[in-house]
Amino acid sequence: MxxxxxxxxxxxxxxxxxxxxxxxxxxxxxxxxxxxxxxxxxxxxxxxxxxxxxxxxxxxxxxxxxxxxxxxxxxxxxxxEGPVNGNILLRQAQFRAADRVETALALSKAFIAGKLRNSRNVLLRSARDSKDEEAKAQLVRAAKSLAINLRNLAHAESAASVLGLEGDAARVYFEQFNTMIKPQMREEFEYKGRSRRPPKDTVNALISFLYALLGNDCRSALETVGLDPQLGFFHVVRPGRPALALDLLEEFRAVLGDRLALTLINRGQLRQKDFDFRPGGAVMLNDTGRKTVILAYQERKKETLQHPVLESQVEIGLLPLLQARMLARYLRGDVEAYIPFFNK
CATH class of the missing domain: 3.100.10.20 (CRISPR-associated endonuclease Cas1, N-terminal domain)
Structure with a gap:
């Protein structure tokens, strides 16, 4: 490996x-x-x-x-980058698969199943760590709601249905983000709803930065195995958008993005001094904050976990590459299904 x-x-x-x-x-x-x-x-x-x-x-x-x-x-x-990796046959298989409605739907359901299951695990982990019984109950209820969406996802018959279930699950999940932040840190890190381009609070600035780092790793992984990061299955394809990288990113947002963000916040490794507050309400990490996040992200990537499919210990930083390889095998017809990454 x-x-x-x-x-x-x-x-x-x-x-x-x-x-x-x-x-x-x-x-x-x-x-x-x-x-x-x-x-x-x-x-x-x-x-x-x-x-x-x-x-x-x-x-x-x-x-x-x-x-x-x-x-x-x-x-x-x-x-x-240098010459394009991989062979044209894999990319041809990717393009043919994108034109097959049933294949695109199956892959969309797999990517979002990974997202929902990993998001649910983040909620349950926070519930176990919480010392507030009311907060614990809220997080468990949210996790049950995501479990229902996950079951319904298996029966989704259209891209619109998958999108609707993903959107509802994201709403439930992010409604509990403040609950997952320790009470003593909520004044500095109050989540006010998802905002992008630009982020409007410290939490959004942090998770958007982490998602961008992780998205770059997903794109690199896809290019390494020879897939076209522009041609996705769940995200809409449009010029300049790495749709397949965004598809793969869905599996890792919660487990590698949100969990690290919560760790940095709850341990006090980031404070308001690590952010710049711009005119008009934009918030972004400053140079000191970026260095803290990048260092933590790099250290997180060196940690190992048991891969549920390979049944062996792997470095977390290799997960996007391993999933990209599994996706390539599915598109080539070597395996019957693509199995997303589930963090236990």
């Missing part, structure tokens, strides 16, 4: 990356700040204004190492 290589996240404005021998060197205003052996890196992600030397860029392309630029909100801007 492929070992998990580090992703280098560079969030310092004005940073310059260059190659010295077999080492990547990071400088700011011509002062060397950091260096790392290039062979330790699987990808480079630049947040904000970061420059890269042509020599380093060429070497990364030669090695098959992707370079991604995200803005300060972690929204995708550009990607540089």
């Amino acid at each position: 492929k070992s998990l290589l580090n992703t280098l996240y560079v969030s310092t404005d004005g940073a310059y990356l260059k190659l010295e021998g077999e080492t990547l060197v990071l400088s700011v205003e011509k002062v060397k700040k950091h260096q790392v052996p290039l062979h330790h890196l699987g990808a480079i992600v630049c947040l904000g204004r970061v420059a890269i030397s042509p020599a380093l860029m060429a070497r990364c392309m030669e090695d098959g190492r992707s370079i991604v630029w995200l803005n300060e909100h972690a929204r995708f801007q550009a990607r540089v």
Whole structure:
């Protein structure tokens, strides 16, 4: 199995990356700040204004190492990579599957089943940890509601039905987000309903940033196995939208995004000082906050868990790649069904 290589996240404005021998060197205003052996890196992600030397860029392309630029909100801007991975036969199978209504529906149901089950587990985990009996009861009721949606999902006969069940489950789940935050942290981290582009509170700023990091990992995983991240099955296809990456992301939002966000909040690892509050109500992580989140995200990816299908311990950071491989096997006809990732 492929070992998990580090992703280098560079969030310092004005940073310059260059190659010295077999080492990547990071400088700011011509002062060397950091260096790392290039062979330790699987990808480079630049947040904000970061420059890269042509020599380093060429070497990364030669090695098959992707370079991604995200803005300060972690929204995708550009990607540089070498030759396309995989073979045309897999992509042809993907495009044929997208044209088959029954296949698209089956995959949509699988992606959302993963999302609902993992969201339910986050609610139940928070209920077990809660010392407030009323809060515990609220979380258990919400989890039961998601279990009903999960059962109904199995009988959904159209894309509209899947979308409706997903939307209702998301509403129930996010209505309890404040309940999952410890009482002493709710003043600084009050969830006021889902808001994007821009986020309107600290919770939305945090989870949107994590979803963007995770979405980039899902996109990279799909490209690694040779799938087209633009052609999805649940999310609507439109120019510039990585629909399949968003499909795969659904399985991991709760278990890798929301749970990490709640950990950072409830342990006090993030505070209001880690956010910028902009005119007009926009809220975003500042440089210190981004570094805290990225470090925690990287550490989380190194942890291991028991994969329910492979029945072996795997690094969490490899989960998107493993699911992308399973999806490729299904599209090639090697297996009868695609099984989403369920976190126990």
